[in-house]
Amino acid sequence: MIAKIYQLFFQELIRYVTKMTCDKAAAEDIVQETFLRAMEHAVILDDMDERQCRSWLYKTSRNIFIDKVRRESACPEAEEKTETQDDLSQIEVRQLCEKLPEEERILFIKRYFEGFDSTQLSAMYKLPPSTIRSRLASARRKLRMYYPELENQKK
Structure with missing residues (x-):
């Protein structure tokens, strides 16, 4: 059967x-x-x-x-995390943040690593939320520019 x-x-x-x-x-x-x-x-x-x-x-x-x-x-933990080539670890991002101007670096870390939003950051630093968002955008642009440098250092 x-x-x-x-x-x-x-x-x-x-x-x-x-x-x-x-x-x-x-x-x-x-x-x-x-x-x-x-x-x-x-x-x-x-x-x-x-x-x-x-x-x-x-x-x-x-x-x-x-x-x-x-x-x-x-x-x-049995499942393996698959990473794409575009993924960056927190350590790599923090390394790249060192190249940012201090003001942008602090805002970026507080926003993306500590979880504060632009309204909370604007209250902390007594700046308009639009200014915070603009500085974060500038930081992201610079980090994208620095990323190829990090990749070349790895090779």
């Missing part, structure tokens, strides 16, 4: 699980685990018709997927 339901439903299950995972390799792993469980429960599946077996396979694969998601969310 397992060989028969494998032939009937394997590709269908792959498509179903791929839609859930958005990853064909992960889907194949889940479907493989589903059929391993089907082998363990062969006695039960032998008593079912094809429609019931199909339902059992779908439910089992969905439960395996849910268990996998729960395990990954309980242990987030």
